[in-house]
Amino acid sequence: MSELNQVELDAGEIKGFLQHVIENNRFIQAKGLTPVAQEIIGDSGLGKTSIAIQLAKEMGLHCVKLNLAQIEELGDLVGFPVRQFELIKGGTTKAKIISKVVVVDGVKKVQKIEVPATGGDEQKMWADENAVEEYLKQGWQFTEQKRMSYCPPEWIAGKTGGGFLMLDDWNRADIRFIQAIMELVDRQEYISWKLPKDWHIILTANPDNGDYLVNTIDTAQRTRFVSIVLKWNHERWGEWAERNEIDTRCINFVLMHPEIVNARVNPRSLTTFFNCISSIQDFDNNLPMISNIGEGSVGPEVATLFASFINNKMDRMITPKEILLGEFTTTIIKQMKDIFGEGNDYRADIASVITTRIINFALYHAESNPITPEIIDRLTTLIKEQDLLTDDLKYHVVKKILNGNKQKFQKMLIDTKVQELATK
16 A cells, blocks of 8 residues: 555544535535545455445435445446437527428428528537437438447435535446546546536545455555545544444443454454344343354354353453433442442453443444433543542543534533643
8 A cells, every 4th residue: 555545534523524525525526626536445344334324324425335346237337339420409500591392282392481680699508319300300300420429327316415426445346437436536537427516436445465366556546536545443442332332332442452353354243243242131041042143253262252251251241321310329339339339440441441431432322312411421420430430530420422423422521620620
């Protein structure tokens, strides 16, 4: 991979980056310039496609996803060829004599008729071959010019408003598609049709590092768009997992072992594994089944690590829902202290995982639910409680929650301890 492609961003950073590029594209398009295409490079299963789809939804834009590695006909990407004829209507014409057959007393005769000169605004257009006859009936005439062109592809037909054209796995496609893509990237048009205004091209690609069957993209092609690399970030994944209601026990496992994601194990395979075991209520008594599913989805190393996680009772940790919405504050605090330990036995790793879960769940819950005084009081108590969270974790809770949704959580600032942390 060339030096141009070494910018590494996590999922959240890439969304922010793409938002800027889209706004900037709108700015330069208003000045008559071509929008800049973006390429997201990353290992399979990291979420390249889902990031773009989610962003399009958040911005109220269409999202057309074309998996180029699975398309066989070039016409499915750029449209199919069609013969067109140039037609003219109106404009200034000279007087001319035409022959016309008339019937006089039952006898056909040829008469010469003068067609007077006309004047007016001239209109020209290119019409598809199958539409020419209808235009001739409306008074259009041939100019004797014709050409081969391309009709707009089906995926763009009828689209109004802005959108994303997401060309998925583009460097895994046949070289014919890669060449055709360059036409779209360069000018946002292909011979006789163009993308509507406020459309943005996003390419997704696997790295050209020998691990994937991809085509090498040369410098002439690569300098036509901006490339960014998607990197794995377990905290970003935790936010996504909370929103998508991945099994709470499995979220804890990934947050405690972020190193499990590598070239052989990706977030997609982990999600597959977790979805296959989410209906199992008691992990401990179903460990053989879980291990078999794990080995078949994420491999023996991760399956063994997950089995150890279960054997150590880590799957039975208190959930963020119980912490924030549970009935008795004193009981919640005691459970957390029992899990975290104290003194030399304090488990900072577990405390960090639970803290991350509390933040993510609170912000996700706030998206569609009111934040009650009870929730504010519970959060404030967690922050003020001695020997529960370290100062760094308390600071993390306050900053992340207030930055994430200050409007709903601003009543936390009534407490002086929270104020102190918020202003650090």
